[in-house]
Amino acid sequence: MADEAFRAVPFAERTLPAILQAQASLGNRPFIRTANQVLSYAQAPTLAARIAYRLKSAGVQRGERVAAFCGNRIELLQLWLGTAWAGGVLVPLNTALRGQQLHHALHVTRPATLFTEMALVEPLHEAAQALSSVRNLWVFDGGNTHGRDRIGRSLLERWTLGNEQAAPEAIGPGDASAILFTSGTSGPSKGVICPQAQFYWWGVHTGKALGVGTDDVLYTTLPFFHTNALNTMWQALLAGATYSFGARFSAGGFWDEIRRSEGTVTYLLGAMVHILLKRPAQPDDRQHRLRVALSPATPRPQVELFEQRFGVKLVDGYGSTETNLVLSNVIGDFVPGTLGRVVDGFEARVVDEQDCEMPPGAPGELVIRHREAFSMSTGYFDDPQATLAAWRNLWFHTGDRVIRDSNDVYHFIDRLKDSIRRRGENISSWEVEQALMSHEW
Known part of the structure; x- marks a missing residue:
């Protein structure tokens, strides 16, 4: 579908229940597929309604949060469909x-509700x-619980599902779909x-x-509590893929999983690319269907x-939990090793400490704003001060x-503030400090 067709989708229908x-x-085209289970496009709305x-029936109201503390599993994705159908907000x-x-x-x-697994x-x-x-x-997995275990005042119960269905709540494009936690550097993590x-x-x-496209299989090992893996589901949904x-990235098992899943598109981080390249060359390095990977921060x-x-093209760009795919290095000519150019629908600037725009070639902070309504985050949950600080001057x-x-090609230099990264994930130094201080020495 061309950009014009996506923009022609009525504004009110840019929601998960409407697209489902x-x-x-x-x-019967497969929407979500694992080694043991397939959810078709025809089945997805019915399952969401159930x-x-x-x-x-358990009392979840429109706008209430449904938390999930579990690993990558199909039940979490299904829960997202049902939570949106009920007008709730997923918190992975x-x-x-x-x-x-x-x-x-x-x-x-x-x-209001919390889902987990026995582990x-x-x-x-x-x-x-x-x-x-x-x-x-x-x-989700039941384990040995028989309705007798408690965590605090909450009774631990096995998740079961009946055949009754609910009508979809009348939610809009600006209503929250999820709250995702992103690490700060000078304070606790914020809910986006x-x-x-x-x-x-x-x-x-x-x-x-x-x-x-419709014939693609999008495969990821990135965690469902980050936006990358969640918006991958939307890429598939909109394309009919x-x-x-x-469950997780494994250098030794990655290509076997790509072959098993018949993946044609995947999602990597720079560190993952480095790890895969360090492994000894194999005769079957090109024996797969994979053609392209989104791979931020890859030189x-x-x-x-x-x-x-491997015969796989690596595409870079810029996006964050608060924003979207704002920069892409396949706009115009392909410029590997860069963030690329600004995606239509967004504006970007490089500014100094006073938010004054810097000339080409001069380093500064990347600031972003959007033109399509609600195509970026609406702020930090229950944290208006942090929201105002991050969106100051409407950028x-x-x-x-x-x-x-x-x-007009953007190049990443570094973070403005000290930060800690582990396996491609930002870690709040403040939270590390608080954890250390909580221990007796």
Whole structure:
């Protein structure tokens, strides 16, 4: 579908329930596929309606948060469909959260319902005081619970689903679809409010950059508590493609999983590219269907080596939980190793400390704003001061230092503030400090 066609989609229909219903006409075409389960486009709206009925029967109201503390599993994606159908807001939590950090995320979002898996029940006991808002605590895999276990005041129950269906709530493109936590550098993590239309435009723009079509299989090992893996589902949904995923990235098993899933599009981080290139060359390095990968922060030499060895094109760009795919290096001529040029529908500038625009070649902070309504975050949940600071002068301040060259191509330099990155993920130094201070020495 061309850009004009996506913009022709009525504004009110840029929501997950509306697109699910529109794409149901694709029938038995696989929408989400794992090694053991397939959800077709025809089945997706019905399943969403059944989950919504169960949630609403448990008292979940429009706008209430439904938290998920679990790994990559199809049930989480299905829960997102049903939560949106019920008018709720999904809050997928980082499975590495423990103690004070988990308590913070739960305390801030005050979920009405929490889903987890038995392997992650123990950390929830440590954060039991933050579960006062939780009316239902469900486990996907059941384990050994028989309705007798409690975490704080919440009864731990196995998630079951009936056949009753609920009508979709009348939600709009500006209503929250998810709250995703992003790490700060000088304070605790903030919950980013991601509206329905933001995910819609993620699917449009990233799908266009990667050339996603109906015959593609989009495969990811990135975690479902980050925007990358979630908006990948939207790329598949809008294109009528198939979404598949793995539990986590494994250098030794990556190509086997690509072959098993028949993936044609995947999602990497610069560190993952480096790890895959470091492995010894194999006779079957090109025996797969993969043609392209979204791979932020990958230097040009690695881009070229990866394509030479594996036959896979690496596409870069710029996006964050608060924004969208704002820059893409496949606009105009392909410029590997850069962030690329500004995507239609957004504006970008390089500014100094006073928000004055810098000339080409001069470093400064990347600031962004959007033209399509609700194609970026609407702010930080329950944190108006942080929202005002980040969106001052009506531009979102990314905290990234970049250069715009004479060809309007943007190049990343570094973060403005000290930051810690582990496996491509930002980690709040403030939260590390708080964890260290909580221990007796």
